[in-house]
Structure formats: structure tokens, C-alpha cells
Amino acid sequence: xxxxxxxxxxxxxxxxxxxxxxxxxxxxxxxxxxxxxxxxxxxxxxxxxxxxxxxxxxxxxxxxxxxxxxxxxxxxxxxxxxxxxxxxxxxxxxxxxxxxxxxxxxxxxxxxxxxxxxxxxxxxxxxxxxxxxxxxxxxxxxxxxxxxxxxxxxxxxxxxxxxxxxxxxxxxxxxxxxxxxxxxxxxxxxxxxxxxxxxxxxxxxxxxxxxxxxxxxxxxxxxxxxxxxxxxxxxxxxxxxxx
Amino acid sequence: xxxxxxxxxxxxxxxxxxxxxxxxxxxxxxxxxxxxxxxxxxxxxxxxxxxxxxxxxxxxxxxxxxxxxxxxxxxxxxxxxxxxxxxxxxxxxxxxxxxxxxxxxxxxxxxxxxxxxxxxxxxxxxxxxxxxxxxxxxxxxxxxxxxxxxxxxxxxxxxxxxxxxxxxxxxxxxxxxxxxxxxxxxxxxxxxxxxxxxxxxxxxxxxxxxxxxxxxxxxxxxxxxx
Numbered sequence: 001x002x003x004x005x006x007x008x009x010x011x012x013x014x015x016x017x018x019x020x021x022x023x024x025x026x027x028x029x030x031x032x033x034x035x036x037x038x039x040x041x042x043x044x045x046x047x048x049x050x051x052x053x054x055x056x057x058x059x060x061x062x063x064x065x066x067x068x069x070x071x072x073x074x075x076x077x078x079x080x081x082x083x084x085x086x087x088x089x090x091x092x093x094x095x096x097x098x099x100x101x102x103x104x105x106x107x108x109x110x111x112x113x114x115x116x117x118x119x120x121x122x123x124x125x126x127x128x129x130x131x132x133x134x135x136x137x138x139x140x141x142x143x144x145x146x147x148x149x150x151x152x153x154x155x156x157x158x159x160x161x162x163x164x165x166x167x168x169x170x171x172x173x174x175x176x177x178x179x180x181x182x183x184x185x186x187x188x189x190x191x192x193x194x195x196x197x198x199x200x201x202x203x204x205x206x207x208x209x210x211x212x213x214x215x216x217x218x219x220x221x222x223x224x225x226x227x228x229x230x231x232x233x234x235x236x237x238x239x240x241x242x243x
Numbered sequence: 244x245x246x247x248x249x250x251x252x253x254x255x256x257x258x259x260x261x262x263x264x265x266x267x268x269x270x271x272x273x274x275x276x277x278x279x280x281x282x283x284x285x286x287x288x289x290x291x292x293x294x295x296x297x298x299x300x301x302x303x304x305x306x307x308x309x310x311x312x313x314x315x316x317x318x319x320x321x322x323x324x325x326x327x328x329x330x331x332x333x334x335x336x337x338x339x340x341x342x343x344x345x346x347x348x349x350x351x352x353x354x355x356x357x358x359x360x361x362x363x364x365x366x367x368x369x370x371x372x373x374x375x376x377x378x379x380x381x382x383x384x385x386x387x388x389x390x391x392x393x394x395x396x397x398x399x400x401x402x403x404x405x406x407x408x409x410x411x412x413x414x415x416x417x418x419x420x421x422x423x424x425x426x427x428x429x430x431x432x433x434x435x436x437x438x439x440x441x442x443x444x445x446x447x448x449x450x451x452x453x454x455x456x457x458x459x460x461x462x463x464x465x466x467x468x469x
Contacts, residue, residue, distance in 0.1 A: 018252035025249060025266045032273060033246050036280045043288040048295040051469045056341045058428055067426060069343055071469040073297050076343060078426050084394050091396045092369035092446055094404070135347070135424050139396050143403030146363055146411055157410050159402070185403070187372060189395030191347065191422040226405050232396055237345070237426050 063087060063095070064120040075240040077125045081118060082139075082233030091232070094141070100213045100227035109169060109176075109208040112138075112234060121234045122206040127198045132172065134194055134238030136207050141187035141230040142166045161185055166211045166229065170194045170236075173204055187230070198240070205236055245276035297469040303330045304461040310353050311443070311457045318376060318442040321350075321457055329440035330462050336436045338429045343467045346377050346392045347424030348441050350460025357399035357415040359451040363406030369446035371398045373455045377462065379427055380437040387437060393425025399453060439464050 007027060008020040051072035058067045063086045069076040083089040096116045098105070103115070113119045144161045165182035170192050178194035213227045247269040252258055273279075305323035313319050321328040328348075338344070361367035376394040380387050400413035429436075441462055445453050 018254050018256060021258065021263070022251045026251070028270065029247050029249050029266060032270060032275075032279055034278055034281070036275065037284040038286060038289065041285075041289055043286075044291045044293075046285075046289045047291045048297065048469065051297070053339075054341045054469050056343065056428060067343075067428060069341075069467070071297065071467070073469060074467070076345070076426065076467065080425075082394065084391070090369070091374040091394060092372050137393070137395070137423055137425070139423075141398060141404055143398065144401045144406070144413060145403055146406035146408040148408045157408050159411065159413055161403075162401075185401035186416060187396055187398035187404075189397065189421065189423050191349070191424050228403060228405050230404055233394075235393075235425060237424070239345075 060086060062120045063117060068125065074242060075125075075128065076237065077123050077240070078235070078237040079121055079123050080233070080235040080237075081121050082235060084233075094230040094232050096231040097226075098229040098231070100142075100211065100229055102226075105211075107210060107212070109171075109210050112207040112209060112231070115231075118231060118234060121236070122204060123236050123238060124202070124204045127201055127203040127240050128242040129200045130198060130240060130242040132194075132196050132198045132203070132238050132240055134205070134236065136168070136170045136178070136192045136194070136205075137189060137233070137235040138168050138192070138207060139187075139189040139232035139234075140166065140168075140209075141228070141232070142183075142185060142211060142213070143187065143228075144185045145227065161213065161227075164211070164213045164227075166209055168192060169208050169210075171206050171208055172196050187232075189233075205238060207234055207236065245274065245278045247273055295468065297467070299466040299468075301330045301332065301464045301466070302461065303328060306459050308458055312454055313443060314445055314452055314454045316444055316447045318378070318444045321441045321443055321460060323460065327440055328460055328462060329438050330464055331438045332436045336466070338434050338436055338466060338468065339432045340429055340434070342429045344379065344392065344427045344429065344436070344439075344464060345424070345467055346379075346427065346439055346462065346464040347422070348375065348377055348393075348460065348462045349420060349422035350441075351458045352397065352417075352419050352421055353456040353458045354417055355399055355415050355456050356452065356454040357412070358453055359448055360398070360400040360402045360412055361404070362409035363403065364409055365405055367448075368404050370448040370451065370453065371400060371402055371404075372396050372446040373399065373444065373453070374446075375421060375423065375441060375443050377423075377425065377439055378442055379439050381430075382435040382437060383431045383433070390427065392427040392439065393423050395421065395423035397421060436466070
């Protein structure tokens, strides 16, 4: 309570007037009824045990794990679909394989959630005013093809697709906030950090990709005329720092 | 009760003890709630920085050039010049069941050796891969337990998992980075957090001797309590 003094002192043998009683208590009550401020709590007074305990919920459904954590100073939200966690598979087995020769996709940004079993790998939550700081982690493989082709009487076997690339972006409410560079052929796990100011509002975060590939020019020697974009896992986690 | 109501005395009223004491009694009994305070009253300076904290950050960093090499198809802790790549938490580091740990690792992949990157028909997928994971060791009473916080995979070469031809071997990709992160939900109250370590393995390849090579690497971990 900020400092204040008796407004109208009562003096011995004087008459007690109603406004003396009213004014003296009204000022005190006025402070308590909505005007308490930093004068009422010294600095360094808020210790850890004064915070309310955090709440954490976790649910796995549709092979996707959603975790929500609400603390006093920060919230965490996470969504994950990963071969070794939700699918209990080995690191070598993709959870989704996108056939770039036969599936519908665009040369612009493609939502990961639009492909097969990745359809729940997005975050959707009520953010609190502050900052969102997080990472999207994507483990994928878009590799070279090995092809066979015939030129006159000569058979050639070559790797093909050195100019193919994949790029990943993190979108918050449909706005690109972070992206990788062009990632040429390989399997790689990308850890894509992002940070964005946020109000108290609905927030949706998802991963999107774009790629360059080309059609096969060789003989489908093994009967695998695919250009797979293999997904081994996707994880988006975000920390909502509340002001 | 957050707000205190007060009926003002009027001219000519004869206040009794109950009426006079009422506002002071209410004041003594009030429970301060959010409507009692002004907007934006609290500042960062009101937080006490001593004792247990909402966030605690720990690092392990190896910035030397000694290489850790493995051909093992089971996870091995990364050893940097004889020292494990590991955060060891101070004894008594305890977390509760509603808390989480956020952890990440990164490093440099050096002179890897790739003798086979698979035949591209889907039966030898794993030959071309190696992986890392972050393993937490904790104790909830009894023996120490372990759990995986996060895991990540990489390929030795650019070759796709499925190709139209089974021949050939692409050149290995040397000198690049790895990076990954994850969250771990602490399982019980009074869970003692012992350590977090970086581990690596190569894909099963029938003894062809693909070898992983790791040089500089680091681990970061944030203990999130509130």
C-alpha cells in the first residue's frame, strides 16, 4: 500500500463528523480496491514458491503427440510425429514417403499436413501476449536417383539429380517466419529456430516445404520410378514467453 | 473477497461499534486478487533471482578437433578426447512431474567413411544412414533410468532411399553440421536429473564398415519449472 496519512484527524473533545470517518477509511479502501501497485511489493519479493504450479498435459493420438505446458512465466506447446517415438520404429524407417512423381504438389510452399499421415503435425493453441520462441525439427531425405540409360549400344549408369533441392519453412498464422536454405540431395535433420511477437490470440504453426526435382529419364530398372521425399520425423515446439 | 464495500456514514447517523469496525475488519480479512492491483504494476525487478528458478540453463561444449569415430550399430556416447559428451547436473537437481526439460545438440560431422550406401531398392535403406540422440539419465527412487529426449538422422551420401538402379556408390558428404532439439516430460515429482549425453550410431550395414566421425559438438539443456 502506498503511503498515505490521516486526512481529517479526530481531535479530543471535538465532534466526530461523518466526513472525518468517511474520508479516512475511504482512502485506505480505495488503495485496496484496485490501486495496489509496485509500492506495495518490494523488488526481489516474488520468490519461486509464490508461483502457481504449472500444468502439463500430453496426448498421443493419430500417431502424433501433443504436449501443452502452462507455467507462471511461460507456456510450452509441442507436436511431434517421429519414427522412433510415436511409431516405435527404427531410425531408418520413414513415417511418410511423398512420391514426387505421382502425388500432387506445387513448386511453391506445400503444407506438410496435406501429405498422408503427417496431417496432425501442426500446433494450434491460444497464445498469451509476449514472444513465441521455438524450433521446428524435420528429419527428411530427398536424394539422388541412380538411373540406367542406353545410348546406341552403350549402357550408362549414372547418379542423377545433383541440382534437386528441398527447402523448409515455418509458418505462424500462414506467415513465413523462418526457413532453411536450399538443401541439396541427402538425408538431413534440420533444426529451424524461429521467434515472433504475439498477442493474446489464436496461433497456428505448421511446416511447409518446396522442392525441385525432375522426371525420370532412365529405364525403371528396379521398378521404383519414384522420387521420394521421405519424412522420418517432424517436431514443432514453441515457448510462449508471457509479459 | 477482493473488493471491500463501505457504506458511508451520513450526517446525523449515530455510528455503533459494528459500523465503525466493519471497514477495518474487512480490510484485515481481504484476500488480494487481480482486481485489487493496478494494471502493469509488476516489473521484472520484483522477481527474486536467488534459489530455485523458473528456468535453469546448462551447457556442455567441446570445441576441440579430436574426432570421435564409430562403426557401432548400437548407440555409443560420443567421446571427445577421452571425455564423454555429457551434461552432468549438480547432485540434488530435482524436478517435479509437471516440469519439462528442453534440450538440443549440435556439432560437426567430419571425415566419414562410406563403403556402401545401399542398393536403392528399399531393402538396404539403413546402410546409408547414421543417427544421433540425446539420452537423459534420471532417478525416481531405486536404480537410474534413461529416456530419449530427441533423435535425428543423416545420410552418408546423396543417394536416395529408392533409386532406379542398384549399382554404384555416391561420394560421401564430409564436413557438415548436425543439429536437433526436443522436449522431455519429467515423469514424477522429486525426479533427480542425473545427466544428458549425446550418443551416435551407424545404420546396420552387414559389416561393411561405414564409419561416423564427429568433431566439435555441444549440448544445451533448459530445466523448465514454471
